Amino acid sequence: MVLAKRLPARPTRSTWFAPARRAPLRTLQREAEACLENPVAQFLVASLDGLVLLLDRHRQVLAVNAPVQALVGASAEALLGRRPGEVFGCVHAEEGPGGCGTSRACAHCGAVLAILEGQRTGRPARSECLLMLRSGDTTQCAEFEIAVNPLRVGRHELQAVLLHDVSPTKRRDALERLFFHDIANLMQGIRGWTDLLCAGDASTPQVADKLARLTSLLDRELHSYRAMVQAEHGNLRPSLREVLPLEILQDVRDLLARHAVGGSRPVLLRAAPAGPIRTDPELLSRVMLNLALNAAEAIRPGEPVTLSVHPVGDRMRFLVHNPGEIPKDIRSQIFLRSFSTKGGSGRGLGTYAVKLFGEKVLGGKVGFTTGPAGTTFWIDLDPLPA
Structure with a gap:
């Protein structure tokens, strides 16, 4: 599968911060299908104002809204299985052994910290996230306000992540x-x-x-x-x-x-x-x-x-x-x-x-x-x- 080749390779060493483990492609597809069939998940993706990502318990993307796809120039299918920093092009996503969340720098990332806190407590979490993003050969700063909310879809424990760009x-x-x-x-x-x-x-x-x-x-x-x-x-x-x-x-x-x-x-x-x-x-x-x-x-x-x-x-x-x-x-x-x-x-x-x-x-x-x-x-x- 082409998509499988787009996913980062399995890390050869332990993470520097957040867990590196990823779900298999078949599991991701099954969870993504459950999201698309769930009315609450459909509402979140279609109606919330901002950048919306639905993540599985491994912090991997199952669904994103249209503004995310427009911003990064990729379809929802192409983004399946990626983590937030890999979606937006965070410069540190390439430094960790398991991608986004696994580098030394990720220990100070507001997005990773909020997602992990939401997973640990099962309650909403909020934070600010300062990122250095790479686009081709150039980099640029971006600042986001981030809200993480738990979401149950059938037997799947997910997270709805909402980002507002406050860079201006x-x-x-x-x-x-x-x-x-x-x-x-x-x-x-x-x-x-x-x-x-x-x-x-x-x-x-x-x-x-x-x-x-x-x-x-x-x-x-x-x-x-x-x-x-x-x-x-x-x-x-x-x-x-x-x-x-x-x-x-x-x-x-x-x-x-x-x-x-x-x-x-x-x-x-x-x-x-x-x-x-x-x-x-x-x-x-x-x-x-x-x-x-x-x-x-x-x-x-x-x-x-x-x-x-x-x-x-x-x-x-x-x-x-x-x-x-x-x-x-x-x-x-x-x-x-x-x-x-x-x-x-x-x-x-x-x-x-x-x-x-x-x-x-x-x-x-x-x-x-x-x-x-x-x-x-x-x-x-x-x-x-x-």
Whole structure:
């Protein structure tokens, strides 16, 4: 059967989180037929507003509604037996030995947690789910509100899963939170130096220099948010020109020194290749600055942030390193748009913006490594793109 070949192969090792076992194809077909004949299941699939999936006890799809089929471009028959992350293209679904729910990252997935809670308690469960979805060679963030409800169809114990895409709302809230947080910080600095000038507690040249730096940062932040909105809508095009890698590192070092968090963290520059690269210097500097700011915020005053660049194969790798290791429970969520380690008042979009600008606009590849020796974020770029 063609469908059987579409299902992931039986795992060769145990799961990292949720059970990996899957139902045989014949069992899935029998349960799917029972769903199609049940009036309650028919009503749920046909009438609920949102994305509806009916799952068996192995978290495998038995039926989906029309919006799901339209979103993923596949028929209900083709989706039979898949798990939710495999339906929508979650990047972590391919990492687990048994597909969706079985990777290390799945331990922090709101969808998997809600489904397992519903199975354990036999009661409705609700959660939020932040996903990084892959479509071809590109990835994008998505945020869902998820409701899981138990459903009995004959002798079959099923679950009705309802997802509402709240990505536009989350995107707006995250941008507003970040915008007002950063602008308020810059305005506080401008007001502070203005008060010193009015009180006569500082020299005019000193204040003029500080105000010029702060207003330059303010203008840069405003351009950054405008560019982020354009990039999310696919309307931002890079302005390519040749630039020396060392110039990018020096620009980021100078910009970081103007930020309050960067002033007490020394910035080290490593030797850079002498030859030029062809890129958008402003966007690349913005990517590296976001990484440098995140690095500075993650360490104690006096600890260094190290900027470097070196060739990796036929690409050029720009790196930002800081002491300290990222906790295991947040590594898989680093590049999600609405995820933040800093609570309600934090920045929350630094690494997401890096992914957005670095991959979607500059055509690079973004990643990180972390361990006892420290944390390094990097972006690989084609040095001479067409």
